[in-house]
Amino acid sequence: MWAFVGSDVLFFGTLIAAFLINRGKGIGPHEEIFDIPVTTLSTFVLLMSSVAMVLALAAIQRNDLKGLRLWLGVTALLGAIFIGFQMVEFTIFAREGLTPRTNIFGTTFFTMTGFHGAHVAVGVVWLVSLIIASYKGHVTQARSLDVEIMGLYWHFVDIVWIVIFGVVYLVGALGAEEHHASAISLVG
Amino acid sequence: MAMGHAEVHSDHHPGPRQYLVVGGVLAVLTGLEVGAFFLNLTSALVVFILLALTAAKFVLVVAFFMHLRFDNRLFLWLFVFPVVVMVSTMVALMALLDTLTR
Numbered sequence: 034m035w036a037f038v039g040s041d042v043l044f045f046g047t048l049i050a051a052f053l054i055n056r057g058k059g060i061g062p063h064e065e066i067f068d069i070p071v072t073t074l075s076t077f078v079l080l081m082s083s084v085a086m087v088l089a090l091a092a093i094q095r096n097d098l099k100g101l102r103l104w105l106g107v108t109a110l111l112g113a114i115f116i117g118f119q120m121v122e123f124t125i126f127a128r129e130g131l132t133p134r135t136n137i138f139g140t141t142f143f144t145m146t147g148f149h150g151a152h153v154a155v156g157v158v159w160l161v162s163l164i165i166a167s168y169k170g171h172v173t174q175a176r177s178l179d180v181e182i183m184g185l186y187w188h189f190v191d192i193v194w195i196v197i198f199g200v201v202y203l204v205g206a207l208g209a210e211e212h213h214a215s216a217i218s219l220v221g
Numbered sequence: 222m223a224m225g226h227a228e229v230h231s232d233h234h235p236g237p238r239q240y241l242v243v244g245g246v247l248a249v250l251t252g253l254e255v256g257a258f259f260l261n262l263t264s265a266l267v268v269f270i271l272l273a274l275t276a277a278k279f280v281l282v283v284a285f286f287m288h289l290r291f292d293n294r295l296f297l298w299l300f301v302f303p304v305v306v307m308v309s310t311m312v313a314l315m316a317l318l319d320t321l322t323r
Contacts, residue, residue: 035299046307054318073255084244087286091237188286199275203258
C-alpha cells in the first residue's frame with residue numbers, strides 16, 4: 034500500500050503542478066468563482082472522516098466489531114457527503130460558465146479535483162465492502178491489517194485534499210482577489 | 222515484496238483519545254487557515270501562513286493517522302522520497318515558467 038501511495042503522490046503532484054503552472058491563463062472564469070466557506074465545510078467533513086477511520090481501526094484492534102461497523106459507516110457517510118459537495122460545486126461552476134472545455138484553468142481544475150473525487154468514490158465503495166465483509170466474518174481482530182490498509186488509502190485521499198484546499202483554493206482565491214483589486218486600481 | 226507490512230508493523234499506535242485530539246487540532250488549523258484568508262494582511266504573509274498551516278495538517282495526518290511516526294522507516298522513505306521529488310519538480314517548473322509569484 035505504501036508503494037501505491039508513493040506512486041499516487043507523483044500522480045496527484047503532476048495534476049497539481051499542471052494546475053499551478055497554468056494559473057490565470059485563458060479567457061473565462063478563474064479562481065474568483067471559488068466559494069471558500071462552502072469548500073471549508075467540505076474540507077472539515079473529509080478531515081472528520083479521517084478521524085472516524087482511525088476510530089474504526091482502533092475498534093477492530095480491540096475486537097469491537099460493532100464499533101468497527103459504526104465508524105466505517107460514519108467514514109463512508111462523510112465521504113459520500115464530500116462527493117455530494119463536489120457535485121454541487123461542479124454544477125454551480127458549470128452554470129457560471131466554467132467547464133473542463135472553457136479554458137486551461139477549467140481543464141486542469143476539473144481533472145485534478147475530478148480524479149480526487151473518483152478516489153473518494155472508490156474509497157466509499159471499499160468502506161462499504163469492508164462493512165459487508167465484517168458481517169460475513171472476514172474482518173477480525175487478527176486481520177485488522179485489512180482495515181489499516183483501507184485507512185492508509187483513506188488518509189492519503191485526505192492529505193491530497195489538504196494540499197488542494199490550501200494551495201489551490203485558498204492561495205488561488207487570494208491571488209484572484211489581488212488581481213481583481215489591481216485591475217480596479219488601474220481602471221480608477 | 223520480501224518484507225510484508227505485518228512483519229515491520231509497530232503496535233505503538235495512538236489510542237482513540239489521541240486520535241480525537243489530533244482531529245480537534247486539524248479542525249482548529251483549518252479554522253485558522255480560513256481566518257488568515259479573510260484577514261487584511263499582506264498577501265505574501267497570508268500565503269506563508271496558509272502554506273505553513275497546510276504543511277502542519279499534512280504532517281499531522283501522515284504522522285498520527287497513517288502511523289508513519291510509529292511505523293518502520295522503510296515506509297517513511299517510500300512516502301517521503303516521492304513527496305520530495307514532486308515538490309522539487311513543482312517548484313522548479315513554476316520557477317522555469319515564471320508562475321511562482323503569480
